[in-house]
Amino acid sequence: MQNSRRLRSDKSVAEILTCPFASEIKKDILSWAHGQECAVVSGGAQKTRNYDIPQTHGLKKLFTWMQGNLTEISNSLSWDSGSLYNLPEQNGKRNFKIDQHWLLSYPLGSWVEPHNHFPHALSFGYYVNVPEKSSPIVIDYHKVEVKEGQLVVFMSYKTHWVPPTPVPNRILIAGDIVYLSRFMDKINKPKKLTLESKGFSL
Numbered sequence: 001m002q003n004s005r006r007l008r009s010d011k012s013v014a015e016i017l018t019c020p021f022a023s024e025i026k027k028d029i030l031s032w033a034h035g036q037e038c039a040v041v042s043g044g045a046q047k048t049r050n051y052d053i054p055q056t057h058g059l060k061k062l063f064t065w066m067q068g069n070l071t072e073i074s075n076s077l078s079w080d081s082g083s084l085y086n087l088p089e090q091n092g093k094r095n096f097k098i099d100q101h102w103l104l105s106y107p108l109g110s111w112v113e114p115h116n117h118f119p120h121a122l123s124f125g126y127y128v129n130v131p132e133k134s135s136p137i138v139i140d141y142h143k144v145e146v147k148e149g150q151l152v153v154f155m156s157y158k159t160h161w162v163p164p165t166p167v168p169n170r171i172l173i174a175g176d177i178v179y180l181s182r183f184m185d186k187i188n189k190p191k192k193l194t195l196e197s198k199g200f201s202l
Helices: 022-033 057-067 070-076 184-188
Strands: 004-008 012-018 096-106 112-115 122-129 137-139 142-144 150-155 160-162 170-179
Touching: 012 070, 012 142, 022 057, 022 122, 022 170, 057 096, 057 122, 070 096, 070 122
Parallel strands: none
Antiparallel strands: 004 012, 012 150, 096 170, 112 160, 122 150, 122 170, 137 142, 137 160
């Protein structure tokens, strides 16, 4: 996992990776962002609707890079050893999948109130534009200072918020990640019951 830095208190609160091609995709993502319709959420931050498919070449490249790191990221976030989250790929499928994402833009003085993203497994923020003196993200009362081009991933059940930002144009792509159980196919495709399977015959 390239350029990874783990934040620790008494336990890990987030995993931070620096995107190796951040400058390459920034213009593409910002160009898309400026054309999006946003709603104002509590605290004054501006949010697009949720997307399940990346909308630009830059986002596709970003998510491909993220997807390749998700299993290792989860292992670094203090999951219990031997848990289902740490299982290797099954049938060519990755254990984790980016489920949804949205854009968040912070005007001067805006903030986001404490919340969490349960029942998702992991949540993330990729910081596209971070002016100097931008507010941190606070995860379980631990301030995480962010820089442009960084990906911050944390467990979705953790309460997090953003204090009022003293500068405008703090822009990120946020989203949620789901766990793909190796048992999912069995759950989603239950055995078809027939009279024969119940011991009857026609």
